[in-house]
Amino acid sequence: MPVPSSMSYVGLTEHGGPHNLVVMEEHTPHPASGEILVRVAAAGINRPDVLQRKGDYPPPPDASPILGLEIAGEVVALGEGVTAYRVGDQVCALANGGGYAQYCAVPATQALPFPSGYDAVKAAALPETFFTVWANLFMMAGLKPGESVLVHGGSSGIGTTAIQLAAAFGARVFTTAGTAEKCEACLSLGASRAINYRSEDFCAVIAEETGKAGVDVILDMIGAAYFERNLKSLSRDGRLSIIAFLGGAFAEKINLAPILQKRLHLMGSAMRPRTASEKQAIRDELLEKVWPLLAEGRIAPVIHAVMPYTQAAAGHRMMEHGDHIGKIVLTFD
Ligand SMILES: NC(=O)c1ccc[n+]([C@@H]2O[C@H](COP(=O)([O-])OP(=O)(O)OC[C@H]3O[C@@H](n4cnc5c(N)ncnc54)[C@H](OP(=O)(O)O)[C@@H]3O)[C@@H](O)[C@H]2O)c1
Structure with missing residues (x-):
């Protein structure tokens, strides 16, 4: 499927309550050097997203202003110099921002393959935590x-x-x-x-x-x-x-x-301002020491709720209400 020139994403009308999260349209990002472009199938909601929505956790200057720190989906384009992944690979990734969108560009060094037997929802619930x-x-x-x-x-x-x-x-x-x-x-x-x-x-x-x-x-x-x-x-x-x-x-x-x-x-420490090489070092250890445990089923993400990205506001309300146990995940069609 060709990559469309524009995409839907969950935008912020202004900082504040969950009602400010609305679906908007924007140009699809291009993968920069060292990045992969992922067609997002699922994205996790994390408490730092709530802080960013309220205006209490601004994204780093070089990161996408769109909310969303973890995604899973299919690689659809490669930036210059990327050899570790191919178009069609299923990956999950720690995003520097931009996860609440149909397409997200992430550094290849922050991506991991789905653990064996995982679907996109389970894989999207992994990276940030x-x-x-x-x-x-x-x-x-x-x-x-x-x-x-x-x-x-x-x-x-x-x-x-x-x-x-x-x-x-x-x-x-x-x-x-x-x-x-x-x-x-x-x-x-x-x-x-x-x-x-x-x-x-x-x-x-x-x-x-x-x-x-x-x-x-x-x-x-x-x-x-x-x-x-x-x-x-x-x-x-x-x-x-x-x-x-x-x-x-x-x-x-x-x-x-x-x-x-x-x-x-x-x-x-805070994860988001870490350097690319620090995040890569964490990714490498996870791949070696933790991904086998996920594949064997010895540990698994705890998923509380799954909902379409068009209901991101409801996902944020759920998180702020605080009755959830584990993760809340958004899906994209
Ligand atoms: N430093 C980093 O790099 C980094 C990265 C990711 C997340 N975080 C932080 O880690 C924390 C957990 O993130 P998460 O995404 O796992 O969040 P989460 O699922 O929403 O969990 C937060 C939980 O904290 C408990 N809690 C205790 N006191 C609270 C209070 N005053 N207000 C709200 N909740 C309170 C609540 O459970 P109870 O019912 O048991 O109180 C709540 O369910 C967040 O503070 C997040 O910002 C830090």
Whole structure:
């Protein structure tokens, strides 16, 4: 099928609520040098898209202003110098933007083949959370087999990925979630203890479960509201990896003494501003170490809902309502 000169995409009339997401028409992008053009069959919705929609997370200057950080579909054109893929290949990819569209140009170095047996919906649910969790939990925080980890927001797209990856690589996993149903889901994914943070204090539970030793690693998306209790919940030489601030970015009157007493390591990162070579390095490790586990069915994305891209506003409302467990995916015809 020839590539049309124009395409439909989910545009933003202005920053604000989900009602500002409407279907618009634009020129189909051309793949730049090193890029592949993908006919998008499915695209994942991620919390950073909600922030971008509100105007709180502007895209980098060289990225498409269209929302959407992960896609899956068929390669329909190659930019100069691309040899790793051919037209007709089925790929999923971490996009720098532009995923909520019928066609999306992505760096070939951020694309991966569908894991064996995967369709586009399942493949589109992988890149953003797998790149983020692999980079933060394994490459930066250095989680090792036999260690313990606390994953906050266990029922989120990020959390469901982190629980499964940590358990698959031999860690003992604790997690927090906001309802009994979400806690049950986290246990079924491999968590050994799911803490309902509305009725339990995670700090007390971690102390009890670890004989007051604390956990080796915490993957945190809450920030300020959990900072002091995170420091308390870490073991000696523990590592805190912060990926978001759902509970605020400004912390006050926090006792920092545990950082010295326990030789803690504090770190954090955002995926989108990483360089192309950093993203490629993450992609290469995922392909080698994680894609076989997906193909074997030992881990799998948790998909909460699938809907046509024309209902992107409903997808955003669903995510902001917060009852979902796992991923919300848009499809394109
Ligand atoms: N740094 C990076 O590179 C990077 C990359 C991707 C995503 N992220 C961040 O990681 C987080 C998870 O992303 P996601 O796409 O997996 O999102 P998601 O599926 O929407 O999950 C967010 C979950 O966090 C929990 N939560 C706790 N406190 C919250 C609060 N104050 N407001 C809203 N939710 C709260 C909610 O579950 P409960 O019912 O259990 O509270 C909610 O379901 C987001 O903050 C996102 O921005 C960071």
